[in-house]
Amino acid sequence: MLRFPEGFLWGCATAAYQIEGSPLADGAGPSIWHRFSHTPGNVERGDTGDVACDHYRRWRDDVALMRELGLKAYRFSVAWPRVLPDGRGAVNETGLAFYHRLVDALLEAGIVPFITLYHWDLPGALQDLGGWANRDVAGWFADYAALLFDRLGDRVRHWITLNEPWCVAHLGYIAGVHAPGMRDLWAGLRAVHHLLLAHGRAVQAFRASNVKKGRIGITLNLAPQYPASRSEADLAAAQRADAYHNRLVLDPIFSGRYPELLVRRFNDAWPDAPQADLETIATPIDFLGINYYSRGVVAHAPGAGFLETRSVAQPGPHTAMGWEIYPEGLFELLVRIHGEYGGPTLYITENGAAFDDRLEPSGGVHDTDRLDYLRRHFLQAHRAIEAGVRLQGYFVWSLMDNFEWAHGYSKRFGIVYVDYETQRRVIKQSGHWYREIIARNGLEN
Numbered sequence: 525m526l527r528f529p530e531g532f533l534w535g536c537a538t539a540a541y542q543i544e545g546s547p548l549a550d551g552a553g554p555s556i557w558h559r560f561s562h563t564p565g566n567v568e569r570g571d572t573g574d575v576a577c578d579h580y581r582r583w584r585d586d587v588a589l590m591r592e593l594g595l596k597a598y599r600f601s602v603a604w605p606r607v608l609p610d611g612r613g614a615v616n617e618t619g620l621a622f623y624h625r626l627v628d629a630l631l632e633a634g635i636v637p638f639i640t641l642y643h644w645d646l647p648g649a650l651q652d653l654g655g656w657a658n659r660d661v662a663g664w665f666a667d668y669a670a671l672l673f674d675r676l677g678d679r680v681r682h683w684i685t686l687n688e689p690w691c692v693a694h695l696g697y698i699a700g701v702h703a704p705g706m707r708d709l710w711a712g713l714r715a716v717h718h719l720l721l722a723h724g725r726a727v728q729a730f731r732a733s734n735v736k737k738g739r740i741g742i743t744l745n746l747a748p749q750y751p752a753s754r755s756e757a758d759l760a761a762a763q764r765a766d767a768y769h770n771r772l773v774l775d776p777i778f779s780g781r782y783p784e785l786l787v788r789r790f791n792d793a794w795p796d797a798p799q800a801d802l803e804t805i806a807t808p809i810d811f812l813g814i815n816y817y818s819r820g821v822v823a824h825a826p827g828a829g830f831l832e833t834r835s836v837a838q839p840g841p842h843t844a845m846g847w848e849i850y851p852e853g854l855f856e857l858l859v860r861i862h863g864e865y866g867g868p869t870l871y872i873t874e875n876g877a878a879f880d881d882r883l884e885p886s887g888g889v890h891d892t893d894r895l896d897y898l899r900r901h902f903l904q905a906h907r908a909i910e911a912g913v914r915l916q917g918y919f920v921w922s923l924m925d926n927f928e929w930a931h932g933y934s935k936r937f938g939i940v941y942v943d944y945e946t947q948r949r950v951i952k953q954s955g956h957w958y959r960e961i962i963a964r965n966g967l968e969n
């Protein structure tokens with residue numbers, strides 16, 4: 525039996541727009557994902573977050589489900605436009621009351637709440653002012669964060685400023701496949717800088733707040749990048765991919781500077797980054813959240829986009845997202861972060877997989893592929909802890925099947941199955957297995 529450290533926080537993660545539904549209820553304002561999903565052609569099958577998992581109304585039963593699973597912690601996000609419908613200014617007390625109730629219910633169930641301040645649902649009113657491409661957003665975000673620290677900080681000790689700033693900027697402003705659906709490298713690079721600046725401003729607001737014994741961090745999607753061959757060209761391509769996918773956010777947060785390789789490569793498109801900004805971005809944090817799903821394998825591709833790299837498909841196996849299942853990448857990533865970025869306290873804030881789950885006539889969901897995926901990644905996490913990595917918790921993505929962004933409801937990541945017709949929840953085989961892992965705080969190797 526491989527045991528995890530005493531007090532290891534086993535949990536699940538979700539995000540507001542993906543599970544809550546009722547996006548405009550009780551005075552909430554529209555987010556950029558409400559607008560994006562309601563724009564034809566953006567989301568598979570025209571799916572939207574209008575109902576999702578109806579968590580805004582079913583939250584009490586969902587907390588009971590978390591208690592049944594024996595979760596030690598639960599990571600969720602606050603919908604900024606539910607609390608500040610215009611993104612700034614007047615507070616929507618009814619919207620805020622939803623999160624008060626949820627936090628109280630989690631604490632009553634003995635579940636540690638981890639709040640993500642921003643999980644992609646920017647108030648539409650702020651997008652109308654340029655969104656993350658407008659430098660003023662850093663101040664608006666810091667004010668929003670300060671409001672939540674003040675209102676929920678007496679009961680919530682663990683805070684995450686941003687979820688995956690790289691995805692927000694790259695997918696939303698450069699690739700255009702996520703909200704707000706822009707394809708503008710200049711805006712995208714400024715969005716990266718303003719996201720990180722907003723993170724730093726929020727950390728400073730946290731330090732100035734009255735949150736007692738609180739801890740704050742950020743969640744980054746990180747994927748180790750491997751060369752497709754040992755050729756000099758592919759090795760250099762992997763370095764470029766690592767700089768863009770990983771070091772673009774890691775280096776400013778931990779070292780107060782952007783990778784020189786990128787500054788040179790993007791040349792005139794690179795945003796101004798005054799030293800004062802970089803110092804704010806590097807305001808010390810208490811932990812780093814890592815979202816790990818898979819790795820990248822890249823080759824040199826002359827003239828292919830701004831990185832001149834191409835992804836090289838691997839034999840697999842793969843998840844329903846087409847992502848290679850590569851558990852060793854988690855170990856390699858954790859040990860690298862530990863060694864290169866000062867041995868920070870780490871949480872896996874997301875790890876999980878989509879598979880084509882079926883609700884059997886018997887009423888069960890035998891998702892043995894997801895169970896095996898999780899088991900192999902838990903083993904790598906344990907291996908990293910044995911190697912000295914200060915990993916203190918693991919949040920499975922996700923608690924329940926939910927709105928998978930541009931894929932709509934076609935991809936199921938949950939350890940709990942959601943029948944969207946009836947909103948019935950069914951704990952999958954992986955969920956029953958995870959409950960045992962949590963109870964024993966370990967697994968068989």
Ligand SMILES: N#[N+]C[C@@H]1[C@@H](O)[C@H](O)[C@@H](O)[C@@H]2O[C@H]12
Binds near residue numbers: 542687688921937
């Ligand atoms: N795709 N995918 C699954 C999962 C997504 O559902 C989360 O919202 C993101 O934080 C991260 O991308 C990971």
